[in-house]
Amino acid sequence: MASERVEVRGHIIDSLILAKVLDVILDAGADYRMVDVEIGRTSADPSRAVIEVQAPDEELLDRLLTELLVHGANRVAQADAATVATDRDGVLPEGFYSTTNLPTQVRIHGRWVDVENPEMDCAVVVRPDGRVRTEPMHRVRAGDPVVVGRDGVRVQALERPRGANPFEFMTSEVSSEKPKDLLVAEVADRIRRAKSMGAKVLVVPGPAVVHTGASPHLARLVRAGWVDVLFAGNGFATHDIESNVVGTSLGVPLTGETPPEGGHANHLRVINEVRRRGSIAAAVSEGWLTGGTMFECVQRAVPFVLGGSVRDDGPLPDVLPNVVEAADAMRAQLPGVGVALMLASTLHAIATGNLLPAGVETFCVDINQAVVTKLADRGSHQALGIVTDVGLFLRTLADHLAP
Amino acid sequence: MASERVEVRGHIIDSLILAKVLDVILDAGADYRMVDVEIGRTSADPSRAVIEVQAPDEELLDRLLTELLVHGANRVAQADAATVATDRDGVLPEGFYSTTNLPTQVRIHGRWVDVENPEMDCAVVVRPDGRVRTEPMHRVRAGDPVVVGRDGVRVQALERPRGANPFEFMTSEVSSEKPKDLLVAEVADRIRRAKSMGAKVLVVPGPAVVHTGASPHLARLVRAGWVDVLFAGNGFATHDIESNVVGTSLGVPLTGETPPEGGHANHLRVINEVRRRGSIAAAVSEGWLTGGTMFECVQRAVPFVLGGSVRDDGPLPDVLPNVVEAADAMRAQLPGVGVALMLASTLHAIATGNLLPAGVETFCVDINQAVVTKLADRGSHQALGIVTDVGLFLRTLADHLAP
Amino acid sequence: MASERVEVRGHIIDSLILAKVLDVILDAGADYRMVDVEIGRTSADPSRAVIEVQAPDEELLDRLLTELLVHGANRVAQADAATVATDRDGVLPEGFYSTTNLPTQVRIHGRWVDVENPEMDCAVVVRPDGRVRTEPMHRVRAGDPVVVGRDGVRVQALERPRGANPFEFMTSEVSSEKPKDLLVAEVADRIRRAKSMGAKVLVVPGPAVVHTGASPHLARLVRAGWVDVLFAGNGFATHDIESNVVGTSLGVPLTGETPPEGGHANHLRVINEVRRRGSIAAAVSEGWLTGGTMFECVQRAVPFVLGGSVRDDGPLPDVLPNVVEAADAMRAQLPGVGVALMLASTLHAIATGNLLPAGVETFCVDINQAVVTKLADRGSHQALGIVTDVGLFLRTLADHLAP
């Protein structure tokens, strides 16, 4: 066990500095103890916290302290900054201190000197005249004394501007640039955990699940018992049935082998045939529908609610055309739901988000970042967004859970 | 072999009607013979074409004629429309004619009668007074005579409005709602075909390939010999090396197992170490870099061009900081390229698109539809856009080509 | 009047070459006469057309012929290419021929010579050994003979690859990079024209119209008589009323002056108050609602249909909760509609698109390109997409029509 005290100062509560620092510590697998906290009494008073960081070993502690520095958590015990002269133009010494774009000071001969020109991803060079400047890597010349390690460096965390502010801080937490295999594995894990604790899994798929060819993978998840409730609209159910009965989705063939079936009207014919039989369940029991997500729901008695919308063709006889009644039918299925998976659905995802208690873990998968943001705008702040292709996502998820 | 003559009339050239009709015929696996074509002499004169559609069997011909009707290609031989009385409220007879939103006529007792209210995805009902109307499925009542088949139905294709038109017709051909497994299989096939004909495969990856965890799959493709040239920037190469040396990308760990390495500065340290060694090839030969896409390129002597950009940190010693020289270096690698694969890259994809002859098959993969559109806006009209998650795309492609 | 004959060859129908060429001619304000057309009998036979281009003056004809060359329309009368020696490194002679990326030939001493390395946006240089190459501007050296004008240059239009092709050609016609003021002026013009011919204008606004502060501008259009029918959902109507009664939209104040009203529940209270009064019309006649789009609709007896959706709170008493009945109510308002304006609405825009005859001019305004594409995917091919901010769009449109 290794430990070290760090200090943060300023508007550490409302600028989220303290929260971020604690996050970084716990995310790194370390822990903390609050040694001293003074919270400013008024909005003008600064606050201050001294935190003892406790890491399993020195190496992790070392890395962690470097990371914390980026967020303005400076070590309490401070020495002079160490410098190493570079031995070659354009190459920095190992262990060089890498800058942020925050106001920074370096301790030289016991005095804290301001870094003149904060710029991120640079080195810090001490000039012969005692001035301290950031330099991009390519500008460093052999012999330049470059700050190494993080001794004697302190950083001042940026405070959020106050005032009647119509802008909001930009945050980057819904991003398409995340390792996707990891995310899928984690979603699989959450579903497993929820099921093991007796919670129900709710799935809300949109028509794109079928258009992208992912319907068989969702069917696989239903068949293997991973789905307990399904909310969707006329579109998803129709295209799922169409893809299983005719092999197309909105008339587009879903496999290379299938001869083109023609038929922009396939979905209408499918709706008409189900209407003739009276319900999806009847279409299954008469042997007309023999596969797909809706089929598996019927077979496994997974309850589903199909809510109507003004854009519906038909609709299928199972669709509730009265939307107030549809929402009530959805409400009736919610008790016991622990995980909700919104899959490339806008309307039904938002409708479901409106109904869910805040504690339900919600994953919202869509290729369009704006949809994910929109769900959050409506108040479902517990939702976690995954910007990816729902077709490839579902295949990978089904491989995890129902190989 | 089954055949039938159809006719199109109007501004069939400039409204793209004829092109679309021929497309539909060939896409269906059928063929055609032009029987009679009269092209209007001036922009005001209408044109007219009689086409003999030749299909392998009656069933396909039948489906095809239905499809062609949607595009305004009407059968030359026409009889009265057939109607069947519905036997149940809200359910249509089998084989009902499914409407488009185009102006439509129905032949009754030898006379062509206008459908009063064109609306897509409806049935056509003949009223007792001889009027003909579209009706949505739910409004049809038992006993209503509904048009079935496509005898005696003709449709008038929509002509594009002319005039100094600042608008362009909206087209929907870049869509995220396509079956993705099929698309990936097809790309694999094109690559195989190009290689078998001796053509080279060019890959242009962006940093998101690494951030999404797909770098090992690209490395796999290089190792298996599927990549002949690589164009990228400082970002891709740095993060590829970072992910292999440190296990992170921009400091974010790429696998669940790896302990968090901390280190927003990892990419800078990686650049610095390569600069110290003088080149990526030196980093490989010294045993410092032992895996990843850039490693495989060095090992297999796959030429690469890393073009600089103003946002670069470092940069890596292999990066050409002079962009005019970088473009020239890219030009030197182009002869023989038959397929180009742009992977979540904006800057380098557009730069490459600017240089490629029109005949090079180009696939542009990005999660953001706007990027794909942007590439086309710059004149690379031969590019085919695939809106999907590059991480899951590359994994699937590598599974096809280098299992 | 100036004229010249050009020729196109190849699969000019199905590769859309002929259509594009005729488009370019008419868009330029010129006209054409078909001199000779031979359409290939089968899908394998090439076609050929000789077109006489007729322009009002020589200058326009000249520019037009240059433009046509880009699309593979070559002059019938051909001479040798003219070259001018550059007088300075890196600078081209005036009137240099600017390349496309298509296969190109240059006529020298009566013989057509292939350009070796097609690349767009380059010059064509004739080498001393008679070879002809593209060169980027920066590579041209003083004394190099550079092709000028378009005499003796011919270009071979790219043909679309055939085959069972799961890809679609990428087209760039929905783009956010268009001059927006022009587009708005044109929409205003279309609306004026439709009204002058007695056609009705249908508007389908989404809630973002209110969130972006554009509701007063829409209200202005209604008040000035430019809107004849309005389709929307509970969200638009509620937020429009909320913004007029409480000054917020979803609880967010819409003007800097208004004191923050608090109140995430404002929209619920507004719905509740309208429910208490029985209808929006009652809320107007009781003097409780005194402004906004819905108010103006009531005042001017503009019919509106509010279709329900499963995500609705409340809903307002005017909302039709049964979606099948809502769609029927929308159908009843369609006769006579000549222009439809979809404003940042997804659900109701698609629903409306499903119902409209193909001849209705439809403008779809949204900041999200995917929404615009989605509408087209559903079959509303007559829709014209404008990717822009609906708030700023409506303000400018209202300034045009109701200043």
Add this chain to the structure above:
Amino acid sequence: MASERVEVRGHIIDSLILAKVLDVILDAGADYRMVDVEIGRTSADPSRAVIEVQAPDEELLDRLLTELLVHGANRVAQADAATVATDRDGVLPEGFYSTTNLPTQVRIHGRWVDVENPEMDCAVVVRPDGRVRTEPMHRVRAGDPVVVGRDGVRVQALERPRGANPFEFMTSEVSSEKPKDLLVAEVADRIRRAKSMGAKVLVVPGPAVVHTGASPHLARLVRAGWVDVLFAGNGFATHDIESNVVGTSLGVPLTGETPPEGGHANHLRVINEVRRRGSIAAAVSEGWLTGGTMFECVQRAVPFVLGGSVRDDGPLPDVLPNVVEAADAMRAQLPGVGVALMLASTLHAIATGNLLPAGVETFCVDINQAVVTKLADRGSHQALGIVTDVGLFLRTLADHLAP
């Protein structure tokens, strides 16, 4: 002055509850005093804060307390909940308590009773058997006792799940659904404030500024002295000059009046002419360039840096083809910059963001939300994103600053 004490409990630091509560208080124009704060010593210990909320009047305090309740800040002084019986089916009594989706308790006869089914935007009804449930508005029946006001209601703020979490919380702060006129006014204000304090304004425009027709508005801002430094690339400068010399941008005419100039090669000719003259300044002094943003920069001696990129045609003689030197030239212009405005630029915006100290107020305007997010992903956390159409944005901004 009115005041009241509220309390928050739990992981109020790392779940950002306390920060949010303080934000809400200050944003409302109220203030606070910390009465009692206990921060948990370890990551497992809960924290607790008692806050005295001080508002200018009772009405604001009242609204504010309601708002705070949503975030889990409950009044210290608590009484029983008040209920009012509804007088009509489906209509709630005035002042009804509107629910969140968080765990909620209601005090009845001195005892706190759990609300059984948390759902947002509902009313709370006390059942005859003493159970307390949320009910959507439409389900309430005449006579039901509905909770009104916020006495006797307490809400438990949601805590963020901990653990090695590959997901990040979704946040909705970059949204296209904000009142845009307000945002523009605020940006204008920030620029005025910065200038009045002697700070410099940096503008980084992309080519879309020209394509969307906004270049004259930017030129107006330069002419009026609002721009002190400009960073851009070859594309922006070329299209700006093209639009002024030829009246097109990438060959597309920018005004309705201008006759179509043809000319996909216009930008090449423009570059060539500037190369012939040696620099943009020379093109101005020779009278060849007489308007536009680059012209105004030359006229007013506003320094500009044009950084090269691999996709450049030409490039213009002022473009720095060596990107390392270009970045250094940008660095030299940064001292004194107080506001940075990124306008529909990706590459140069990110490059600039890399160089700016954290304290520079940065506004990033783009129609594409992903671009805005991308800038933040690169570490420019001080950037504020505005998702809108840059053309209409600049027109409005110029109307504010240079009418």
